[in-house]
Amino acid sequence: MSALVAIEGLRVRHGAQTVLDDVDLRIAKGEIVTVLGPNGSGKTTLMRAILGAVPLAGGRITHAPRLRIGYVPQKLALSPSLPLSVSRFLSLPTRRSVRACRAALAEADVAGLETREIASLSGGQLQRVLLARALLGDPQLLILDEPTTGLDQPGAAEFYRRIETLRAARGCAVLMVSHDLHVVMSASDRVICLNGHICCSGSPQAVASAPEYRALFGTGTGGALALYRHSHDHSHDHGCDHDHGHSDGADPGGGAGHAHGAPARPSAQETRRGVVR
Known part of the structure; x- marks a missing residue:
């Protein structure tokens, strides 16, 4: 299946600092992909590069023709004194x-808020309103930048369940950025571990046991997968691969995106670059 977004050899610099280097990533229709990484690892920069908001120092990003992207930012910078209702906010800049x-x-599970003032909303309500705003554009790809910042674990789990419901109903792909290890891993079809480059990628279970992941986050996250099990989990083995794009464009409902049976032995180049199978 052709990818909605194909990233090849991406490099982004902030001044003299290289923030992202040699990033390859493909996002297919209908899959949920989560990018995990510590602060400063380039997660938000990757999202902004896909949105065309930062210049590229190298590589290329290809979008499917007329791709519709919905974006949910990490936070909304609005003055608390600004009189702005939810319905008015949803109609900016395009009247709805x-x-x-x-x-x-x-659809975002906050029905009845249209007359409320934006400044009066709780953190969870505001995130749902931002999600509703993104949905108004009928996106084929929904991008969420740390959408559960400030939410407790049950609230975060419920938000990710809503994302799964939206994916199932709309058939859109979802790309999420997070450092929330407690919930997000099992809400994903594929997890990308990022730290300036892609350290490893694969199913949540495979990435959670990868040495590269444990080197970044430690071994104290073993209970993360138990908090919220993704409905995609099953008894097959899943591989964890360095992201070169050739296996990422598969439909998550099919078998091409998963390694079944005995894992392949990594090549010398893959071993050097942090591939885990």
């Missing part, structure tokens, strides 16, 4: 009908 706004809020 009352019916469309109500439908989007209901």
Whole structure:
């Protein structure tokens, strides 16, 4: 299946500092991909590069023709004194009908908030409103930058369940950035471990046991997968691969994106670059 987004050899610099180097990534229709990494690892920069908001120092990013992207930012910078209702916010910058706004809020599981002031919303409500705003554009790819910042674990788990429901209903792909190890791992079809480059990638279970992942996050996250089991989990073995793009474009419902049976022996180049199978 052709990818919605194909990234090849991506390099991004901030001044003299290289933030991302040699990043290859493909995002296919209908899959949920989560990018994990410590602070300063380039997660948000990767999202901004996909959105075209930062210049590339190398490589290329290819979008599917007329790709519709919905973006949910990490936070919203608005003055608390600004009188702005939810319905008005949803109609900026493109005017939306009352019916469309109500439908989007209901889909984001915050029906009835259209008359509330943005400044009066809780953190969880605001994130759902931001999600509703992204849904109004009927996105084929939904990008979320640390969407559960400030939420407790049950709230984060519920938010990710909502994302899965949206994926199932709309068939859109989802790309999430997070450092929330307690919930997000099992809410994903594929996890990318990023630290300036892609350290390893694969199913949540495979990445959680990868040496590269444990080197970044330690071994104290073993209970993370138990908090919220993703409905995709099954009894097959899943491989954890360095992300070169050739296996990432598969439909998550099919078998091409998963390694079944005996794992392949990594090549010398893959071993050097942190591939785990």
